[in-house]
Amino acid sequence: MTVKQEFKAESKRLLEMMINSIYTQKEIFLRELISNASDAIDKIYYKALTDDGLVFNKEDYYIRVTADKAGRTLTISDTGIGMTRDELENNLGIIAKSGSLAFKQENEAKEGHNIIGQFGVGFYAAFMVADVVTVVTRALGSGEAYKWESEGADGYSIEPCAKDTVGTEITLKIKPNTEEDSYDEFLEEYRLRSIIKKYSDFIRYPIKMDMTRSRPKEGADNEFEDYVEEETVNSMVPIWRKNKNELKPEDYENFYNEKRYGFDKPLKHIHISADGAVVYNAILFIPENTPFDYYTKEYEKGLELYSNGVLIMNKCADLLPDYFSFVKGMVDSEDLSLNISREMLQHDRQLTLIAKNIKNRIKSQLQSMLKDERESYEKFYESFGRQLKFGVYSDYGANKDTLQDLLLFYSSKEKKPVTLDEYVSRMPEDQKYIYYAAGESIERIEKLPQTELVADKGYEILYFTDDIDEFAIKMITTYKDKTFKSVSSGDLGIEPDADEKNADEEESGNKELFERMQTILGGKVKQVKASKRLKSHPVCLSTEGEVTIEMEKILNAMPNNQDIKADKILEINVNHQVFQSLKDALGNDEEKLNLYTNLLYHQALLIEGLPIGDPVAFTNDICKVMV
Ligand code: ADP
Ligand code: MG
Numbered sequence: 001m002t003v004k005q006e007f008k009a010e011s012k013r014l015l016e017m018m019i020n021s022i023y024t025q026k027e028i029f030l031r032e033l034i035s036n037a038s039d040a041i042d043k044i045y046y047k048a049l050t051d052d053g054l055v056f057n058k059e060d061y062y063i064r065v066t067a068d069k070a071g072r073t074l075t076i077s078d079t080g081i082g083m084t085r086d087e088l089e090n091n092l093g094i095i096a097k098s099g100s101l102a103f104k105q106e107n108e109a110k111e112g113h114n115i116i117g118q119f120g121v122g123f124y125a126a127f128m129v130a131d132v133v134t135v136v137t138r139a140l141g142s143g144e145a146y147k148w149e150s151e152g153a154d155g156y157s158i159e160p161c162a163k164d165t166v167g168t169e170i171t172l173k174i175k176p177n178t179e180e181d182s183y184d185e186f187l188e189e190y191r192l193r194s195i196i197k198k199y200s201d202f203i204r205y206p207i208k209m210d211m212t213r214s215r216p217k218e219g220a221d222n223e224f225e226d227y228v229e230e231e232t233v234n235s236m237v238p239i240w241r242k243n244k245n246e247l248k249p250e251d252y253e254n255f256y257n258e259k260r261y262g263f264d265k266p267l268k269h270i271h272i273s274a275d276g277a278v279v280y281n282a283i284l285f286i287p288e289n290t291p292f293d294y295y296t297k298e299y300e301k302g303l304e305l306y307s308n309g310v311l312i313m314n315k316c317a318d319l320l321p322d323y324f325s326f327v328k329g330m331v332d333s334e335d336l337s338l339n340i341s342r343e344m345l346q347h348d349r350q351l352t353l354i355a356k357n358i359k360n361r362i363k364s365q366l367q368s369m370l371k372d373e374r375e376s377y378e379k380f381y382e383s384f385g386r387q388l389k390f391g392v393y394s395d396y397g398a399n400k401d402t403l404q405d406l407l408l409f410y411s412s413k414e415k416k417p418v419t420l421d422e423y424v425s426r427m428p429e430d431q432k433y434i435y436y437a438a439g440e441s442i443e444r445i446e447k448l449p450q451t452e453l454v455a456d457k458g459y460e461i462l463y464f465t466d467d468i469d470e471f472a473i474k475m476i477t478t479y480k481d482k483t484f485k486s487v488s489s490g491d492l493g494i495e496p497d498a499d500e501k502n503a504d505e506e507e508s509g510n511k512e513l514f515e516r517m518q519t520i521l522g523g524k525v526k527q528v529k530a531s532k533r534l535k536s537h538p539v540c541l542s543t544e545g546e547v548t549i550e551m552e553k554i555l556n557a558m559p560n561n562q563d564i565k566a567d568k569i570l571e572i573n574v575n576h577q578v579f580q581s582l583k584d585a586l587g588n589d590e591e592k593l594n595l596y597t598n599l600l601y602h603q604a605l606l607i608e609g610l611p612i613g614d615p616v617a618f619t620n621d622i623c624k625v626m627v
Contacts, residue, residue, distance in 0.1 A: 002157050002159050003157065004155050004156075004157050005093070005155055005156065005157070005158075015124055015127070015152070015153050016153055023125055023128065026128045026129055026181075026183075026186075027186075027195045027199075028125060028199065029125040029126050029128050029129050029130075029172075030065075030076070030186075030192065030195050030196065030199070030200075031195070031199035031200055031310060031311070032122035032123065032125045032126070033076045033122075033123070033125075033126060033170055034063055034065075034076065034196065034199075034200045034203060034207060035117065035122060035200070035203070035310055036100075036117060036122060036123060037063040037076060037077075037078035037080055037168070037205075038063065038078075038080075038200075038203045038204065038205055039080070039100045039117045040078050040080020040081045040082070040167070040168060041061045041062075041063075041078060041079065041080040041081075041205050042080075042204075043080065043081040043100075043103055044056065044061070044080060044081050044140060045061075046103075046107055047081070047140070060079060061079050061080070061205050062078070062079060062205055062206040062207070062208055063076065063077070063078045063203070063205055063206070063207045063208070064076070064077045064078075064207075064208045064209070065192060065196065065207060065208070065209050065233075066209070066210065067186075067187045067188070067189060067192060068187075069187045072173060072174045072176075072187065073171050073172060073173055073174065074129075074130075074171070074172045074174055074186055074187060074192075075169060075170065075171045075172075076169075076170045076172075077167065077168065077169040077170070078167050078168055078169075079165065079166065079167040080167055080168060081139065081140045081166070082137045082138045082139040082140055082142070082166050082167050082168050083099075083135075083137045083139055083146075083168065084139040084142060084146075085144075085146050085158060087099060087139065088135070088137065088146055088148045088158055089158065091123075092123060092135065092148055092150075092156070093156060098117050099117075100117030101117065126170070126172055127152045129172060129174055129175060129183055129186050130172035130173055130174055130175060131151060131152075131173050131174075131175050132149065132150070132151050132172075132173040133149070133150055133170065133171070133172055133173075134147060134148070134149045134170070134171045134173075135147070135148040135149070135168060135169070135170050135171075136148075136161055136163055136168070136169045136170075136171075137163070137167070137168040137169070138163040138165065138166050138167065138168075139166070140166050142166075144160060145160065145161050145162060145163035146158055146159065146160055146161060147159050147160075147161040172186075174186055174187055189209065189210075189211055189212060192209065193209060193211070193231075193233050196209075196233045196234060197233060197234070198311060199310060199311045200234055200310060200311075201234045201235050201236075201238070202234065202235065202236065202237070202238040202241075202306070202309035202310070203234050203236065203309060203310070204236055204237075204309070205236070206232040206234065206236065207232065207233050207234045208230055208231065208232055208233070209230070209231055209233050210228045210229070210230055210231075211228070211229055211230075211231045212226050212227075212228055213226070213227055213228075213229055214226055214227075215227060238306075238309060238332070239251060239252075239255050239283065240271070240273075240281040240282065240283045240330065240332055241281060241309075241332075244271050244273075247271070249269075252266065252269040252271070252283065252285075253265055253266065255283065256269075256285055256328070259304075259328075259330075261285055261287070261328035261329065262285075262287045262289070262291065262328060264287055264288045264289040265288055266285040266286060266287055266288065266328075267285075267286045267287060267288040267376055267379060267380055268285070268286040268365060268369060268376070268380075269283060269284065269285050269286075269329075270282070270283070270284040270285075270286075270329075270361055270362065270365050271283050272284070272357075272358070272361055274354075274357060277353060278333070278335065278350055278353040278354055278357065279333065279334055279335060280331055280332060280333035280334075280335070280354050280357075281331070281332045281333075282303075282329060282330065282331040282332070282354075282358065283329050283330055284303070284327050284328070284329035284358065284361070284362065285327065285328045285329050286326065286327060286362075286365070286366075286380060286384075287326060287328060287383070288379065288380075288383065289383055290326075290383040290384065291326075294326065294384075294387075295386070295387075299325070300315050300317070301315070301317055301320050301322065301325035301326075302314070302315030302316050302317040302319065302320060303315070303316055303319045303320060303327070303328070303329050303330055303331050303358075304316070304329070304330035304331070305319065305330070305331055305332075305333075305336070306330060306331065306332035306333070307332070307333065307334070307336040308332070308333075308334050309332060312336065316331070316351075318351060318352075318355060319331060319351070319354065319355045319358060320355070320358070320359075321355075321359055321391070321399070322387075322390070322391060322394065323387055323388055323390065323391025323392075323394075323399060323402075323403060324359065324362050324387075324391075325387060326383070326384045326387060327362055331354060331358070333350065333354060335350040336348065336350060336351065359402075363402060363406075366380070366406055367405070367406070370406065370419070378408070378417060381408050381417065385407070385408060385466075386466055386468060388403050388406055388407060389407065389466060389468045389469060389472040390468055390472075391403050392404060392407070392472040392475055392476060393468060393471045393472040393474075393475050396475070397475030397476070400475055400476050404420060404476055404479060405419065405420070405421060407419065407420060407472075409423075409436070409462040409463060409464065409469070410442055410462065410463040410465065411423065411460055411461070411462060411463070412437075412446075412451070412455060412460055412461040412462075412463065413460040413461075414460075418462075420434070420479045420480075421480070423460060423462065424479060424480045424482055426460070427459075427460075427482070428458070428459070431457075431459050432482075432483075432485075432493040433482060433483055433484065433485035433492075433493055434462065434479060434482045434483065434484045434485065435454045435459055435460070435461045435462070435485055435486075435487055435492075436461060436462040436463070436464050436469075436470075436473065436484060436485070436486060436487070437450065437451050437461050437462075437463055437464065437486070437487045437488070438463075438464040438465075438469065438470050438486065438548065438549075438550035438551075439463070439464070439465065439550065439609070440465065440609060441465055442463055442465060444609065445463045445465070447607075448487070448488075448540075448607065449533075449534055449536075449537030449539070449540040449607060450487045450488045450533060450540050450542065451487050452533060452534055452535040452536065452537065453487075453492060453494055453532065453533035453534070453535060454487050454492065454494065454533070456535055457494055461487060464550070467554045470486070470548060470550055470551055470554075471551070471554075474546070486543075486548050487533070488540070488541065488542045488543055488548060488549060489542065489543060489544075489548070490542060490543070490544050490569070492532070492533055494532075494533075503529075503530040503531060503532045503574060504530070506530045506574040507529055507530040507574075510530070510574075510583065512586065513582060513583060513586045514527075514528045514529055514530075514572075515528075516586060516593065516597075517570070517582070517593070517597045518570075520593070520594055520597045520598070521570070521597060521598075521601055524568070524601065525541075525568045525569060525570045525601070526544065526567045526568060526569055527569045527570070528569070528570045528571075528572065529569060529570075529571060529572070530571070530572060530574045531571035531572055531573050531574070533571070534571060534572075534573035534575075534576070535573075535575075536573075536576075537573060537576075537607075538572070538573050538576040538577075538578045538579075538600065538603075539570065539571065539572055539573065539578075539600045539601075539603055539604045539607075540571050540604055540607060541568050541569065541570060541571070541604045541605070541607075541608055542568075542569045542571055543566045543567055543568055543569065544567040544569060545566070545567045547564060547565070547566040547567070548566055549566050549568070549608050549610065551564075551566065552564060552565055552566040553609070553610070570600070570601055570604060572600070578596070578600070581596060582596055582597075595621055595624055595625070598617075598618075598621055599618075599621050599622070599625070602618045602621075
């Protein structure tokens with residue numbers, strides 16, 4: 001009676017390839033079999049929609065997973081539509097043939113199909129963990145049942161058998177453990193239950209399991225007995241399919257915690273039910289705190305990806321741009337297939353559309369937070385603002401338009417973070433540039449002599465305290481037609497007050513002095529000149545060209561530093577008394593001029609937070625002035 005039939009040659013190869021390469025984790029075999037069972041029940045459900053003779057009683061439809069440790073078998077049974085002999089032959093005998101896809105196509109007209117299968121390969125994942133797979137099935141409307149059995153690539157057999165009820169029962173003879181792999185776990189109730197929870201929590205029909213539990217034995221002290229209790233393992237209706245109006249903030253918070261997206265409370269959630277060019281549901285979260293590994297290489301961005309309620313990827317990186325890598329959450333789409341590899345996903349048109357959509361939603365959420373919930377936004381910015389600035393900087397500024405209005409910088413005037421738009425909108429008419437000062441901390445910048453003129457003019461200064469700030473701004477270059485200008489850069493575009501000594505005049509009148517000083521300093525500065533920006537401080541450094549002093553510091557702190565130097569200019573305050581001392585020393589006391597020049601230069605370095613080449617020489621110099 002039993003006739004062995006051969007798989008076709010290509011099928012054999014395909015099966016081997018499948019088993020060894022499509023799936024990286026063995027545990028997903030269970031996801032595939034449960035998805036098939038769910039599809040089989042769905043098919044009855046759809047038939048019942050048009051067939052008056054068929055009533056769909058919810059209670060009658062479920063999936064059951066049973067492990068038999070002693071017999072080393074795992075059984076997945078369903079009360080779904082079952083398979084006829086022909087269907088067994090076609091759907092399980094021909095690899096990459098999907099009965100479910102055909103069903104979907106035939107029933108296209110019907111609303112809201114939820115059928116998962118379409119590739120016709122999932123079933124064979126069973127061979128990753130089983131030596132023998134036995135399928136006993138009885139189709140809806142048929143009195144006959146059949147048994148399909150296979151040991152993998154060798155082929156399969158089909159024979160009639162007995163089965164009382166409609167549906168399918170798949171039994172896996174679990175492989176013995178090998179040196180590298182353990183298969184025992186697929187017979188452990190708790191392990192199976194957690195696999196089901198992980199991948200199949202939102203299958204719409206109950207997945208039942210008998211769980212062995214322990215309880216105190218009656219009448220006996222300190223003794224326990226095992227008992228078996230049936231449990232529905234999956235939660236069935238996922239939160240993202242529920243109506244937003246029915247959900248409370250706590251529901252989202254609970255979901256965030258259950259999913260272990262973070263240990264904090266989310267700052268904001270975004271619930272998307274997209275119904276346009278691309279259909280998907282998503283729940284996204286903006287965390288409140290920076291994860292401890294966020295700014296390290298270890299941090300992996302990505303969203304969970306579901307196809308029709310079934311998890312297909314834990315962290316789908318392609319769904320999030322790097323600059324929004326802090327976002328957590330999940331996406332569920334009917335348009336994606338289950339057995340799709342990472343490489344294929346990258347080129348999936350649907351996925352690209354979803355990613356674009358999501359990016360825009362996150363952006364507008366952040367914008368409205370900035371507008372309506374400033375405090376929350378500032379909190380967010382404290383945690384993840386740096387990432388936004390990295391986003392502006394990376395890819396040669398390709399994303400600056402998306403991100404520039406989300407940036408905040410501390411303002412010298414407001415004493416709090418402000419947006420670029422806020423800054424520009426209150427610029428006085430005569431102010432040409434957007435001024436910024438870079439430094440280690442707000443306190444350090446407050447004391448920078450270079451800010452004196454700009455601050456004296458009453459202009460607002462943005463404080464750049466993050467390494468990335470200046471680099472990001474270099475990418476933006478102009479905002480609303482206004483150019484950014486460092487307070488230490490050469491030309492500040494500000495005219496000095498009339499009652500002060502004219503720096504230009506002083507400079508041409510004291511040419512010899514400035515040249516002498518430059519010679520004394522050797523190649524350390526490009527020029528020594530009369531300052532137009534200093535008010536009360538005697539000295540400061542400014543720069544010419546693209547590289548500022550802050551940038552020099554940052555670049556040189558990098559592992560493969562190329563010893564990049566800013567072109568430094570030593571600026572002397574001609575309104576300060578020390579200037580007179582310098583003038584007096586010139587031609588009269590070379591040693592004194594030498595000493596003063598070095599002292600001033602070293603002071604300027606200290607103010608900038610730059611290292612002094614020879615601290616001992618510097619302290620000796622100070623002592624010389626003292627004695
Ligand atoms: P897919 O699910 O992508 O179609 P599978 O390899 O998982 O591919 O399954 C192949 C086909 O076998 C399914 O399309 C379906 O027709 C049939 N099938 C598998 N499992 C069952 C089941 N439990 N009940 C009924 N039909 C099934
Ligand atoms: Mg399948």
